């Protein structure tokens with residue numbers, strides 16, 4: 001990336017539609033389902049390839065995930081010779097970074113010139129550090145609740161739902177063997193030939209790459225604004241991030257209270273003085289308590305835990321319905337949502353613009369609504385004019401759909417409605433069956449699918465498309481069409497009984 005070519009040729013007028021256009025870029029999307037890994041190959045002036053790899057991971061819930069990712073990384077090595085010019089890590093979620101850890105033995109032979117990350121991953125950034133503290137506390141609290149709920153019998157339907165939801169959210173944070181997502185992110189950072197990754201701010205000057213003079217890259221997210229990151233359900237002033245937020249604190253404190261075996265444990269949430277009352281754990285063991293006038297143990301057995309005696313009526317015997325032991329952990333659902341949404345919103349969002357044609361490819365990572373809405377005020381002075389995010393969306397001809405096509409990751413007004421190019425085509429890294437297994441509900445979301453199908457005139461490719469799984473299958477749209485000049489896919493994976501490893505598009 002050092003030498004700018006002396007000159008480059010450009011046609012005086014756009015080539016007629018009938019002539020074969022040269023591909024501006026070839027994008028190989030790996031088809032692991034819930035997880036991202038995209039290889040972009042541009043052509044340098046000297047004809048040699050310039051490789052940009054965006055993410056490499058798979059969700060922990062997918063059976064055989066690490067083996068599948070190892071195959072993907074082996075394919076990447078074969079395709080690129082292990083030479084990556086830019087590795088983009090969009091955000092710290094297992095389904096985007098797991099491969100850097102689980103396939104580190106293959107990645108160790110790669111030569112990665114530069115690693116790109118968002119400002120949120122920069123340890124020298126004060127706001128990023130604050131965010132990290134929230135993430136750490138939230139993960140610890142959720143893990144505690146997750147373990148507790150896993151060991152409980154007879155949960156209410158609601159709490160069983162919370163338990164399943166927690167498993168799914170924690171699946172973005174950890175590998176199957178408990179590996180932390182942080183280790184995977186750091187393994188990606190260490191691949192760089194430079195001393196540290198390059199961190200990006202939204203709205204900074206467009207990035208140019210010497211080897212690709214026809215390309216300009218705009219950074220749209222993640223936002224600096226805490227409210228836009230949607231770490232909280234409510235206004236950020238109410239829940240200061242540095243203290244971990246009220247949900248994380250309450251859960252952590254609640255867990256300690258429930259687990260306390262010693263009589264001298266101090267319940268931080270107790271409304272009474274410390275020397276008043278008997279800890280629940282002590283009363284449940286039958287202790288009479290400190291007040292000789294009341295047998296607190298008997299009271300608890302009668303009104304709270306049961307049973308009293310074999311002779312007692314059924315209702316007297318079993319008072320367990322009065323207990324709300326697990327229900328307080330229901331707030332974990334809110335915290336889990338905050339954490340998940342917050343981390344998705346730290347996605348590095350890149351718009352790649354071909355200068356000669358003005359055509360744009362949009363890679364939003366897993367940006368959710370808060371991240372998308374924050375692009376509204378971004379402006380870049382370019383040449384004599386100004387480029388806005390609305391311009392970039394209007395010129396977007398290829399979209400990597402955010403967050404596996406979930407309902408909350410592509411807004412209508414500030415998203416879909418601004419994608420107006422008649423050449424628009426899209427790819428969704430998703431697998432509907434796997435999403436249902438991990439209790440995500442609709443992923444991809446039907447409303448988004450329908451809107452995309454209309455907008456792209458059917459030029460939507462999904463990692464779980466049935467034509468990819470059929471030997472000799474073809475997409476439902478003809479190519480060249482819109483931004484897609486050609487589509488290729490890897491042969492069906494007979495051993496796994498599933499579609500091939502990748503689908504590839506030449507884009508103009």
Ligand SMILES: [Zn+2]
Pocket residue numbers: 035036093095096366403404
């Ligand atoms: Zn994801």
